[in-house]
């Protein structure tokens with residue numbers, strides 16, 4: 124039998140979700156079992172740990188004993204091809220929390236759309252959470268097709284609308300299936316009512332979807348959960364969190380840094396195995412007698428996780444009894460390591476419906492998601508959640524009540540606080556012939572940023588001042604070719620350009636940045652980076668009203684956005700947050716780009 128597939132689904136009763144699950148179970152003629160025992164057996168006898176062993180849910184098992192009820196029903200069924208676990212979360216108010224906890228280990232998320240209603244907020248929210256949780260496969264079931272006369276046109280319309288929304292997300296694999304759960308169309312068997320549909324049935328897709336390559340088989344990570352001592356024997360037991368381990372491999376034990384080799388590996392039943400990979404539970408014996416304890420991590424010497432006390436993370440707050448506060452102290456559980464941690468900063472709270480970031484937020488309450496910086500009392504051995512869902516996640520526990528209060532996904536080390544030291548160069552800034560600065564032009568697409576920037580660069584260079592134009596469009600061909608227009612990607616785009624601009628400015632060049640840079644917090648971060656380095660940062664708001672930009676529409680993008688061919692277009696259906704305190708505002712009545720550029724030159728002088 125093939126690999127286990129963990130499916131997460133969410134939604135309200137009206138979507139027909141229960142009907143759909145019921146239909147899958149009934150039509151595939153399998154036994155419905157709500158029993159978690161069945162789940163555990165399913166995992167245990169094949170050396171595959173059930174969903175309960177993954178970190179987040181591990182925390183949650185403890186949590187179940189710790190007084191948080193999670194409404195997640197696990198249903199288990201199997202076909203001759205595969206075993207399935209469906210984690211089903213109801214779509215009510217606790218939805219976000221349930222989803223974060225119940226779906227965190229899923230391979231695939233199933234989102235239901237009512238063909239009559241089209242893409243609703245709930246479908247977007249569900250897809251967003253699935254992408255946030257790093258669920259690699261997303262299946263959109265356009266349900267109740269029988270109620271729209273099995274219309275291909277309607278299906279295509281919904282597909283197009285959703286696909287463009289999904290462009291803003293990190294959704295690597297998107298599949299659309301038109302179904303009627305009630306009538307059984309395209310659930311288990313291909314429907315004769317939709318001859319125009321060329322794909323497979325839902326069950327067939329679930330049976331065939333390729334998940335083996337979703338696992339991180341590159342970065343060897345074995346967090347040590349238990350040390351087994353028996354006379355001279357020392358074994359280290361844990362669940363493989365990444366990579367492939369084989370007897371004979373060189374390894375390093377962190378944090379001590381001692382190197383050794385793998386002597387032997389035993390599987391969950393105590394049988395020797397030739398290789399072990401995630402998410403198997405194994406026991407490893409090393410060739411040397413080292414001092415290894417619970418919470419240590421076994422890795423490959425050339426491929427180590429980050430080590431540090433300071434991390435950037437996205438957290439979801441899970442309790443209504445308290446709220447996350449700046450400065451709050453919690454017990455932190457990360458892989459097999461427990462320590463304490465303090466919330467150093469709350470960068471923003473994210474609105475799951477609009478993806479808007481509220482940088483003024485002071486706390487996070489139940490179901491709210493935010494980006495924080497955390498300092499742990501002891502160094503953590505971690506990877507970014509994007510790279511490893513186990514070593515990249517943690518939970519926070521309230522030490523007074525012993526309740527799990529948050530689930531977190533690490534975005535990366537908080538470099539500002541890490542142990543990476545700055546290498547001082549031999550040349551001081553004053554020794555360079557010219558002084559640099561950054562001129563940052565922000566505004567809507569078509570507002571005239573590039574036109575002003577081009578004029579400005581020309582003028583400065585003609586006056587003998589080194590200047591260099593960093594244009595968003597151009598950089599997206601090279602440095603940022605890997606980025607799209609999701610909120611996350613835009614943030615990264617702005618971060619990189621900000622960094623490059625700062626380096627140019629430091630080297631004595633005036634860097635002219637022309638970038639929509641729609642989010643205030645990202646621009647502020649660029650400003651801060653400059654100011655902390657003692658460099659001038661000038662923010663110029665090219666304040667051309669959207670009607671004017673749209674009338675200009677030099678690339679025809681607004682027309683396409685209005686026609687629904689592009690979604691997530693800034694100003695149309697994606698936010699542009701106007702600067703609060705720009706150094707200069709340019710409006711169409713200011714004059715042509717040449718006049719505007721001269722104003723900037725004067726200002727610089």
Ligand SMILES: Nc1ncnc2c1ncn2[C@@H]1O[C@H](COP(=O)(O)OS(=O)(=O)O)[C@@H](OP(=O)(O)O)[C@H]1O
Pocket residue numbers: 567568569573595596599608612613614616617637638639640641678680689690691692693
């Ligand atoms: N969805 C969406 N939203 C906004 N813009 C889009 C989008 N898709 C493509 N484009 C084109 O990409 C240009 C913007 O790139 P930027 O790097 O400046 O954008 S951002 O700062 O990361 O938001 C922008 O160029 P300009 O018109 O020069 O601003 C557009 O041509």
Ligand SMILES: Nc1ncnc2c1ncn2[C@@H]1O[C@H](COP(=O)(O)OP(=O)(O)O)[C@@H](O)[C@H]1O
Pocket residue numbers: 566567568569570571572573574575637675677711714715716
């Ligand atoms: N000050 C201005 N007055 C009138 N038209 C302008 C002005 N600045 C730019 N334009 C025109 O507006 C369009 C968009 O300008 P562009 O510089 O490409 O904007 P952006 O880089 O912000 O997308 C172009 O067709 C350009 O000729």
